[in-house]
Amino acid sequence: MIYKSRSESAELLILNALNKRMSLTEKDKQHYLVLRKGYEGEVLFDSMTEKLECQCLILNDLLLRINHTVFQIDALMITSDTVHIFEVKNFEGDYYYEDDKLYLTNKKEVTNPLPQLSRSETLLRQLLHHLGYHSPINGKVVFINPEFSLFQAPLGKPLILPTQVKRFLNRVNNSPSKLNGKHKLLAEKLKSLHLTESPYQQLPSYSYDEVRKGMICDRCNSFEVIVEGKRCICGDCGGEEKLSEALLRTIEVFKLLFPERKINTNEFYYWCNEAVSKERIRRFLKKNLNMVGIHQWAFFE
């Protein structure tokens, strides 16, 4: 059973919003695409592990710290006798393995995920000992993309290739596992130790003035959104959305990108690029956010 679910990181959400509202440098864009692809791979793996029927506790996406060292685990699974950890890779295309290195077939080297996995294993082992647990840890790198091939794949390394994922999970599913209160306590403890702010975030610098204002179509990302009564209609794809839902999405992005700015009617009116009347903005804010302060000094949280 899923004990901790995965959601998009703040870094990914911010890059996603910025990508729509300003032009990112090639480097930032690449970073965004790599993050998004990685996330999609992890979600694909989650969709497979959530089908497991054996007694297990799954914690997706953990960021933990031991002795001032931060480490990240894509997925962790507690069964009665083992703690499994997974480093999920959504690589696509043809790769080969040589001298403990991983290359694309055009000879370009990519980071070998095995040392990263073994680092996570070591740090997790220290953390578990610290918490009084001595279960064996079984780490695997999972290549999840069906379009991934690995030539000269080394035998005996903890790699799971796309064609092996189902079989591996079936094996886990069919191994006898009986959880008790101690396992549940470990899951609870690890979930409570999860850090929400990653020290590895790589965000471009951006300012309010640089970011394009306006409401964006949920379907095609167009800014050509027209408000008609209680609905928003996209001038590009014809997609329709309830105005209240579109405003909620729009304010979430504003809060995400500019957490330091105070929200009031004027501020949000301009953020929506004046597409919605101030009166409606005021009613929307009053209904959906908490008002702090009074009169012209009031703002919303």
Ligand SMILES: [Zn+2]
């Ligand atoms: Zn559209």
